[in-house]
Amino acid sequence: MERKRGLTLTDVLITVVIGLVFAVIYSIWGAVYTVLQPLGLHLNELVYGMWFIAAVVAVLILRKPGVAILAEFAAGAGETIVTLQFDAFLMVYALLQGLAVEIVFAFTKYESTRMMTAVWAGIAAALITLPLDWFYGYLAEVAAWNIILMFTLRIISGALIAGVLAHLIYQALRETGVLKFVGSRNMKHHEGL
Amino acid sequence: MRDMLEKIKRRSTFIDKVNPITKISTGLLMFILVVLMHDPNQLFYLSVLMMAVLIILSGVRLKYLAIVLMLFLVFGAFSAMYMVLYGAGATTLFRFGLIHITEESLVRGVHVMMRGLTLSFFGSLVIFTTRLTDVFYSLMIQLGLKPKFAYSFMAAIRMVPIIAGEYMMLRQTRKVRKPLIHKRHVSGLKGFITTVITLLSQSIRRAYRLGVAMEAKQFDDGPRSYYYETRFTPYDILFLVMMLVIVFTSFVTGSTFSLIGVTDAR
Structure with a gap:
C-alpha cells in the first residue's frame, strides 16, 4: 500500500475514535466541574485541563497536521451527542483549543513527543479561550484577584492534566504496542492483526 | 441512536424535515446573537419562547422533556452561581466573608444563565429532530465535506456503544478480581490511566481494522453517489421565518413589557 501524505481514512477514523473515547470522559467530567463550581475560589478550574486532553493525546499518537483540531472537535461533538444537547458554544471552544494544541505541535514540525511539548x-x-470567556461570562465585572486566580488555576490544570497526564497516557499506550498500527513510521505491521 | 430517538418521540413535526445544515447554521447565528444581547428582559422572552418551541415542536414525549428541562435548569443555576456570589457591584444585597452578592451581580448571573438556557433549548430542539446520518450526508452533499471525514465520523459514532460496553465489562472484571489486584490499580490516577489505556488501545485496534476495510471498499474521496439524498425544501424557509419571528417578538416584548428596570446586564 502506497503511503499518502496527509490524513488517510484510517488516520481520520483512529483520530475520531480517540476523540469519542474522551467525549465520554468529558461528559462525566462536566458533572465534576459543575459540582465543584459553587465551592468558590475557582477550585473547579483545577479540573478544566481535562477538556484539552483529547487533542494532545491524539497528536502525540498520530503526529500529523490537523489531528489535534479533528480530535478535539470529535470529542466536543461527541460530548454534545452524549449529553443530548447540540451546543455551538462548546464546538467553538473545542475548535479553538484544538487549534492551540495544533500550533504548538506545528512548531516542532509534529516530530516532538517530549513531555514539555505536551x-x-x-x-x-x-x-x-480567555478572550471568549471574558466576553461571554462578563469577566471584566468580576473582581480582579478572582480572575487572576481563575486563570492561574486553569493554566496549572492545562499543564498538569493536558500536559503531564496526556503524556503518561501516551507512554502507557506505546507500551501496549498498539501504536504500531498508527501513523507513518512503520508500515510493515499488518501481521499484528 | 436512531432507535433511541424513536423511542422518546411522540410525533414528528415539520422541523424533522428541515435540512440539518439550516439548523446548525441557525444554531451558530443564535450563539452570536445571544452573546451580543445585553438586555436581560429581551433575553428572558427569547429563552421563554425557545422553551415553548422546544416543548411544542420537538415532538418528544413530555415525560422525557420534563427531565431534560429540569437538568438544564439545575445546571444553569449552578453555572450562574459564581457570578452571583463573586461579581462586583454597587448595591449590596448580602455579604459573608468572600461572598458578596450585589444587585448587579445577581442580574448578571441570571443573564449568563439565560444565555446558556436559550442555547441549550435550541440545541436540544436540533438534537431531538435530526438524525445523525442526515447531518453527515447533508454536510457531504450540500457543503462538499470530504467523504473520508463524514464516513469516519459515522463509523466512529457506531463504536461508542461498544466502548461503553467495554467499560462496563472492565468494571465487572475488576469487581470479580478485587481480592487479587492491588487497590491502586483500581482507583486514583493509576486506575484512571489503566482504564483509559484499555479503552483507547482496544478502540485504536478496532478503528485500524475498520479503516483498512473501509479504504478497501473505497469509502474514500472521489466522485460518488449517495444512498440518502438530502436537499433544501420550503420547510427550511418556514423554519428560518419562525426563528426570525421569535427573535423579533422577544426584542419587541422585551423593550415594551420590561420585567426589571435593568436594560443592560454589563
Whole structure:
C-alpha cells in the first residue's frame, strides 16, 4: 500500500475514535466541574485541563497536521451527542483549543513527543479561550484577584492534566504496542492483526 | 441512536424535515446573537419562547422533556452561581466573608444563565429532530465535506456503544478480581490511566481494522453517489421565518413589557 501524505481514512477514523473515547470522559467530567463550581475560589478550574486532553493525546499518537483540531472537535461533538444537547458554544471552544494544541505541535514540525511539548500545548489551550470567556461570562465585572486566580488555576490544570497526564497516557499506550498500527513510521505491521 | 430517538418521540413535526445544515447554521447565528444581547428582559422572552418551541415542536414525549428541562435548569443555576456570589457591584444585597452578592451581580448571573438556557433549548430542539446520518450526508452533499471525514465520523459514532460496553465489562472484571489486584490499580490516577489505556488501545485496534476495510471498499474521496439524498425544501424557509419571528417578538416584548428596570446586564 502506497503511503499518502496527509490524513488517510484510517488516520481520520483512529483520530475520531480517540476523540469519542474522551467525549465520554468529558461528559462525566462536566458533572465534576459543575459540582465543584459553587465551592468558590475557582477550585473547579483545577479540573478544566481535562477538556484539552483529547487533542494532545491524539497528536502525540498520530503526529500529523490537523489531528489535534479533528480530535478535539470529535470529542466536543461527541460530548454534545452524549449529553443530548447540540451546543455551538462548546464546538467553538473545542475548535479553538484544538487549534492551540495544533500550533504548538506545528512548531516542532509534529516530530516532538517530549513531555514539555505536551505541557506547552496544554498551557496554550488554557490561554486561547480567555478572550471568549471574558466576553461571554462578563469577566471584566468580576473582581480582579478572582480572575487572576481563575486563570492561574486553569493554566496549572492545562499543564498538569493536558500536559503531564496526556503524556503518561501516551507512554502507557506505546507500551501496549498498539501504536504500531498508527501513523507513518512503520508500515510493515499488518501481521499484528 | 436512531432507535433511541424513536423511542422518546411522540410525533414528528415539520422541523424533522428541515435540512440539518439550516439548523446548525441557525444554531451558530443564535450563539452570536445571544452573546451580543445585553438586555436581560429581551433575553428572558427569547429563552421563554425557545422553551415553548422546544416543548411544542420537538415532538418528544413530555415525560422525557420534563427531565431534560429540569437538568438544564439545575445546571444553569449552578453555572450562574459564581457570578452571583463573586461579581462586583454597587448595591449590596448580602455579604459573608468572600461572598458578596450585589444587585448587579445577581442580574448578571441570571443573564449568563439565560444565555446558556436559550442555547441549550435550541440545541436540544436540533438534537431531538435530526438524525445523525442526515447531518453527515447533508454536510457531504450540500457543503462538499470530504467523504473520508463524514464516513469516519459515522463509523466512529457506531463504536461508542461498544466502548461503553467495554467499560462496563472492565468494571465487572475488576469487581470479580478485587481480592487479587492491588487497590491502586483500581482507583486514583493509576486506575484512571489503566482504564483509559484499555479503552483507547482496544478502540485504536478496532478503528485500524475498520479503516483498512473501509479504504478497501473505497469509502474514500472521489466522485460518488449517495444512498440518502438530502436537499433544501420550503420547510427550511418556514423554519428560518419562525426563528426570525421569535427573535423579533422577544426584542419587541422585551423593550415594551420590561420585567426589571435593568436594560443592560454589563
